Amino acid sequence: MSLTLKIIQSDETLLKIAFTGKLDAINLPNVEMKFHALINNQNSPVILDFSEVSFLASLGIRMLLTAYKDVARQGHSLKIENAPDEIKKVFLTAGLSEFLM
């Protein structure tokens, strides 16, 4: 299953992006650059909708961490919403829930 990225909202108050598919080493290269460009061009809080994400690999987590740091440098927050239970457990286990959820 490929990975897609959809912009739900993009204005001065909020950037909201929905991911669909697997965030793994095969699919990430297709969206990573676009994702980072969106983050860096936007100066507002970021929400990522993970309701349609089926798998999160370490590479995907690292992409999110990089985005988190970039957004934090701008003085804003990055949060993940509607993550399936298995994805939430990955964040919990990796100690990332306090940063991303």
Added chain:
Amino acid sequence: MEIIGTIFCGLGLFFIGFRMISRNLRQLTGTRFKNLVRKATGTRLLSAFTGFISGVIFQSASASVFITSGFHTARLLTLRQSMIIINWANIGTSVLIFIVVLNIKLLIFYFVGIIGMVYFLQLDKTNRSQLTFLFLQGVSMLFLGILFIKNAAGPLQSLPWFREALQMSSGSVFLLFLAGTLLTVAAQSGATVSVVALTLSSVGLMDLLQTFIIVLGTGFGSAINILLFSFKLRGSGKQLSLYLGLFKTVGVITIAALLFIDYQWSPDHKPRFVSMLSANPGQQVAWLFLIMQLLPAFLLTIMQRPVTVLLQRISPPTSDEELSKAAFLSEPALQEPETALYLVGREQIRLLRILPDYLVPVSPDRNSKQVSKLDVLHECFELVDQQITQYLEKLLKNPVALSLQEQIHLAQHFSAIVKDLESNLFEFVTTINTSFETIVNLPFAINLIESLRTILDTTIECFEDLDQEGMEMVLRLTADKGDLLQRIRKDYFQKNTSLDLGVQQALFSLTLQFDRGCWLVKSVTQIRKKALTENQ
């Protein structure tokens, strides 16, 4: 069938012995042992002497190559030193023809018996002595293997149909050459087959020229032997096998050319150049065999530099070999302790970089990246770790300021924890491999694997970038998770009651190993952060 079985068994023992030699020799490589071998091969003369003695005793240049390869791959010998040893090992094998075949069977039997007594009397109490005797056990198995093959070749040669075939072939140059080649491949020793040929010649089955052709065939057979055994070798180990193949081929070509010229120019078409050395036909065969070793040794020594370049081009060191060599540690830098310490830091980070690769084969992303096998990564890690440890020990022996001494101790502490982290990771992956097909598809295991990969990658990135904020984040990521993991695991077991006991135990072990892994990452991060703060 029994003859084929014996030969097969002999090959098996040969390879088991070689593997034991290589593996235990690496682990034995401590400074003291290195100095011992280095003393033995410190000069060209000593290298030559070592090679000569090994050829005389082992009766087989191929076996000398395999032992030398073990030393070369363990970085106890350079390529040049190894080539000198191989040259003289070949020359050493010719002594056997001069003094008629040494009976190494008895020597090997006593050797195995002595090793058995050592184990019976439990004399291998220390780790070092255990490794030493395992290495010697490997040597004895390697040569027991050769004996098995030789013993099978003996009955083969006495079979009537075989002797008839040999006699029929005695009229044809090509068939004689082929006989010498095939017998050498079977017996694993050109010297032994040459002695057999000498024996047949002495009972009138062959004339001198026919015997010479068989001896030529033994050279070609030795080249085939080494190519067959080294087929699957790669990198530096293969370089020496190729060298021996080249050695044998040059020997065959030069002697064949000499014999041909001599034959053409001789009025009675009998080889004269060896008759100038001795009137005795048996000794003439021996001299021919010796010249077949001396000529290539001489020619390849003159052309050592281009030959070395050629070998390194045909079989360059593999990426695994490169991985097991320290990339930054430099002996001259030991004179500048601060620089040396900086290089140690670089090497330690490089070593840490290997660790996430342990998890690739068990990750759902396993096909996204080619990595070496777990045991290869483990061996490479241990070799580099050993080099770092020895380097730091040498650094401490130099007179350094107190503050620098503290930094060196910190670096040693860091290395010790990284080594624990590697062991833990190795156990983690080994646990998964116990029921690979089941465990790698379980969400709970995937969770642990991906989390651990993330933590390792994030940590290494922070260390490389000297990112103190990032290190703070890592310390938070690796905060105590014992209770959390227990909850997640309990919840998972309750929802998946069909898991068998073995898998449940494996998942329990994985949880503990993950928790310990996080604790070790936290420890190295704390040390790294402290070192960074003190340097500022």
